[in-house]
Amino acid sequence: MERLVSATVGLLLLSACAPPAAYFGKIEPPEGAVLRVGNGADPASLDPHRAPGSVEEQILINLFEGLTEYDPVTLEPIPAVAEAWEMDARATRFRFHLRRAARWSNGRPVTAWDFVYSWRRALAPETASPNAYLLYYIKNAEAYNTGKLKVRDRRTGRFLTDEFGRDLLLTAEEVDRIRRGEGSDAGPRLQQLRRHLEGFVWEAVSLSAEDIGVRALDEHTLEVETEVPTAFFLKLTSLGVYRPVPREAVERHGRAWTRPEHMVSNGPFRLVEFEPGRRVVLEKNPLYWDAARVRLERVIFYPYSEATTLLNLYKAGEVDVLVSGLLPPYALRLLRRTRDYISGPYLLSYFLLVNVRRRPLSDGRVRRALALAIDRERLCQRLLAAGQQPLGAFTPSDFHGLYPRPKGVTYDPERARRLLAAAGYPEGRGLRLRYLYNAGALHAQIAEALQAEWRRVFPQIHIELIAQEWQVYLETVRLGDFDLARRSFSADFSDPTSFLDSMLSTSPNNPTGWGDPDYDRLVQQANAEPDVPRRMALLARAERVLLEDMPIIPIYSSVASFLRKPYVRGWHANILDRHPLKFVVVERTAPAFDLQAITPER
Amino acid sequence: MGRYILKRLLFALPLLWLVLTLTFFLVRWAPGKPFRRERAVPAEIEAHLDRHYGLDQPWPVQYANYLRGLARLDFGPSYRYPEVTVREILWRGFRVSAPIGFVAYALALGVGVPLGVGAALRPRAVWVRALMGVAVLGVSTPNFVLGPLLVLLFSLTLYWVPPAGWGEGRHLVLPVLTLSAAYIAYIARLTQSGLQQALAQDYLRTARAKGLRPRAVLLRHALRPALLPVLSFTGPSLAFLLAGTVVIEKIFAIPGLGHFFVQAALNRDYTLILGIVSLTSVLLIVLNLVADIAMARLDPRITLR
Numbered sequence: 001m002e003r004l005v006s007a008t009v010g011l012l013l014l015s016a017c018a019p020p021a022a023y024f025g026k027i028e029p030p031e032g033a034v035l036r037v038g039n040g041a042d043p044a045s046l047d048p049h050r051a052p053g054s055v056e057e058q059i060l061i062n063l064f065e066g067l068t069e070y071d072p073v074t075l076e077p078i079p080a081v082a083e084a085w086e087m088d089a090r091a092t093r094f095r096f097h098l099r100r101a102a103r104w105s106n107g108r109p110v111t112a113w114d115f116v117y118s119w120r121r122a123l124a125p126e127t128a129s130p131n132a133y134l135l136y137y138i139k140n141a142e143a144y145n146t147g148k149l150k151v152r153d154r155r156t157g158r159f160l161t162d163e164f165g166r167d168l169l170l171t172a173e174e175v176d177r178i179r180r181g182e183g184s185d186a187g188p189r190l191q192q193l194r195r196h197l198e199g200f201v202w203e204a205v206s207l208s209a210e211d212i213g214v215r216a217l218d219e220h221t222l223e224v225e226t227e228v229p230t231a232f233f234l235k236l237t238s239l240g241v242y243r244p245v246p247r248e249a250v251e252r253h254g255r256a257w258t259r260p261e262h263m264v265s266n267g268p269f270r271l272v273e274f275e276p277g278r279r280v281v282l283e284k285n286p287l288y289w290d291a292a293r294v295r296l297e298r299v300i301f302y303p304y305s306e307a308t309t310l311l312n313l314y315k316a317g318e319v320d321v322l323v324s325g326l327l328p329p330y331a332l333r334l335l336r337r338t339r340d341y342i343s344g345p346y347l348l349s350y351f352l353l354v355n356v357r358r359r360p361l362s363d364g365r366v367r368r369a370l371a372l373a374i375d376r377e378r379l380c381q382r383l384l385a386a387g388q389q390p391l392g393a394f395t396p397s398d399f400h401g402l403y404p405r406p407k408g409v410t411y412d413p414e415r416a417r418r419l420l421a422a423a424g425y426p427e428g429r430g431l432r433l434r435y436l437y438n439a440g441a442l443h444a445q446i447a448e449a450l451q452a453e454w455r456r457v458f459p460q461i462h463i464e465l466i467a468q469e470w471q472v473y474l475e476t477v478r479l480g481d482f483d484l485a486r487r488s489f490s491a492d493f494s495d496p497t498s499f500l501d502s503m504l505s506t507s508p509n510n511p512t513g514w515g516d517p518d519y520d521r522l523v524q525q526a527n528a529e530p531d532v533p534r535r536m537a538l539l540a541r542a543e544r545v546l547l548e549d550m551p552i553i554p555i556y557s558s559v560a561s562f563l564r565k566p567y568v569r570g571w572h573a574n575i576l577d578r579h580p581l582k583f584v585v586v587e588r589t590a591p592a593f594d595l596q597a598i599t600p601e602r
Numbered sequence: 603m604g605r606y607i608l609k610r611l612l613f614a615l616p617l618l619w620l621v622l623t624l625t626f627f628l629v630r631w632a633p634g635k636p637f638r639r640e641r642a643v644p645a646e647i648e649a650h651l652d653r654h655y656g657l658d659q660p661w662p663v664q665y666a667n668y669l670r671g672l673a674r675l676d677f678g679p680s681y682r683y684p685e686v687t688v689r690e691i692l693w694r695g696f697r698v699s700a701p702i703g704f705v706a707y708a709l710a711l712g713v714g715v716p717l718g719v720g721a722a723l724r725p726r727a728v729w730v731r732a733l734m735g736v737a738v739l740g741v742s743t744p745n746f747v748l749g750p751l752l753v754l755l756f757s758l759t760l761y762w763v764p765p766a767g768w769g770e771g772r773h774l775v776l777p778v779l780t781l782s783a784a785y786i787a788y789i790a791r792l793t794q795s796g797l798q799q800a801l802a803q804d805y806l807r808t809a810r811a812k813g814l815r816p817r818a819v820l821l822r823h824a825l826r827p828a829l830l831p832v833l834s835f836t837g838p839s840l841a842f843l844l845a846g847t848v849v850i851e852k853i854f855a856i857p858g859l860g861h862f863f864v865q866a867a868l869n870r871d872y873t874l875i876l877g878i879v880s881l882t883s884v885l886l887i888v889l890n891l892v893a894d895i896a897m898a899r900l901d902p903r904i905t906l907r
Contacts, residue, residue, distance in 0.1 A: 008643070025758075026761070036808040042865075044683060044684075045684060045685055053641070125650050126650075126654075127650075127655075128651045128653070128654035129647070129648040129650075130637065130639075130643050130647060132650075133647060145646065145647070146644070146647075148646075197834060232815045255684060256685065258685045275693070275694065275857065277694075278768055278769065278854075282888065302855070303769075306852055309766045309852075309853060312753055312856075314756060315758055315765075316757050316758060316765050318764050430798065470634075470868065471633060471635075471868070471870055472632075472634060474634060474638050474640065475634050476633070478642065487640075506839060508642040508643060508644050508645060508648075
């Protein structure tokens, strides 16, 4: 009803003052059912298993269809190659019923064997998939991909588990050292393992591709077994790395199978052109099982990264929609007043990594004082014009009310001063910190604003700002050579785990030197918990531990914000900025335009 | 002459080797890796990636492998776009950058030389002074200012030509205009001063005295030596233009060599960096040689040894 009313109002507006001046630039739908997307960069690879990130994912999800597809608004899994599925009560066994009509673009049916082959390939060490870790939830997947060994009790034939019911995973080196009975100087993990294995007659087992927990029961039934209960498994099956690849093309052409002349795909579109630096062109796949529903005939992805250039192209009517995050910050205040501007919540946290290995940041009071001294409200209003929200916690969302997210840190200069004085730095005297960021207008502005915030509360603090080129910055962070370093982290899938996993003591994304056994235990325990509310409560407890210790200082949560011409329908703002083009329509006549594209001014 | 060319080319080979060797080790020395992203991957996956790219081997081994490939003119696959070869990217980029460079330089010559001649012959004429003024403005306006100004006028106000992109003739207009602006003024200046010097020479008085028509004097005797500086300027300029112009290609989203060079450096795409460096070096060497030979042809005082 609400939709109808605003559509009518929009129509009236349109007829009253045509052409509507509230739009940015030309409004002329392209010839034919074509969509032109500003995508921000070239895809590094069009192989769903080798593609590293969201630029590629944006294209790939339209070429390859997984068991499930993203709902274009909520991103919840909807039936795709799988038309139905069930899971057992413990959330460890999932059975997918594949649609008989699903075809590859060469006419061959898509079968359960395709998924078995594809997931084994994605996990094969030779494939070198950067996203293989997203498949580690499947039984034996991590062991196979990393070459680690599981430990079997020779008397019962069962694998030995850790305290969370997870199978033990040891490197070959660890097994060796335990066998040789190395002494007490072997490090805490090894000692712990030795204690754990005492009293067992055990053998180390290496796992092969056939051991991975995915089986075809018949042509159209796929069964997946997970390592531990994984209640959120269905959020994963839409991810690019879970999508199938065509065995015949991969085996025949090797690395060149993704070239337009060789590629076989099973999604709503097929690849017709890839010219690095210029464009990627997709065309409707006539053999797709749901082709009747696909309204676009042709989609062009432009890889341009220069924000001003993209904005010019958009204004001149050469581009119909931009993916999120490509608008030049200087133009945001102007663009927000246009009807082309769409924004919505986005799962991205902007925060600072704190190096807890170094004095004085090893003192929790100093970390907390720094976090309390930032007026995030002011920062967001002054600096971040896209509508970013102040963030006191690590996770940027409560996931539609499912997740009891802790409130986290707020602005409290009085407490900040007291804490810092108690730590031996009254007014910030003697406190010198190096703040690392990657060179770029926005990061520099935020760094300067934070410097000012801290100086306001601690007049004698000394913050040195260090800007580095992107790759240098990544390396410096990796090596832990910083006091504070800016960081943003976006979710792989819509679940708090996607954030909280990154602060586990073993995570490669945690260069802070912080590790807390309680935190690790709570996250692991939560992720083996089949009951959703209980699982969320455990995760929230873990996040509270994290925020209590403050190895990260949250700053803001981002928004998805982009421009979209009114004749494009079905392209929505959503929390992962994923846009399945199967649902997108380019309208030809003004009455059908999507006039809801009005974001209320905040 | 043949011996001279051979000698120059023989000198070029060690030069090329030196450039490539330095580049090879410098890019590896720079922090970072081709496949590093903000999201770090588990150590085992990083190890798979290293092995996949051959980066797990010691530098000398990588270097030897690279030289072996190079001997067969195989630059290897791009590290950033592993499904595309460097040779392919070079070829594609060159086919984009070269036409822009050629057209822009031809335009610069076509406008710059007559303007310079006019300026030398009638230095006080109003139209000459006005045009020279515009040309000087052109050379002193950086292309990252001029480009967006042209976009603002022709693409976003008049909607005549697209503001960026590549593939059709209309995409050429703005980048070529922007690119040639700086060269027009420079070439005009070079022509003007060369011609003014030539006109003051004794042999011109002789030519006039023996009754040659002024037109023939100008074209055959004065202009030939006057264009020598333009010619020597053309060699390196054209090499740089053909190898792609970073700023222009960025502003106008042109998939040329300059674009890939910047991307490759930012992405630590080792093989692509090396490929572009070698192509640029070869272009520079060859075009300088061609310019020298042409000079010798035009100027009887120069002999190549």
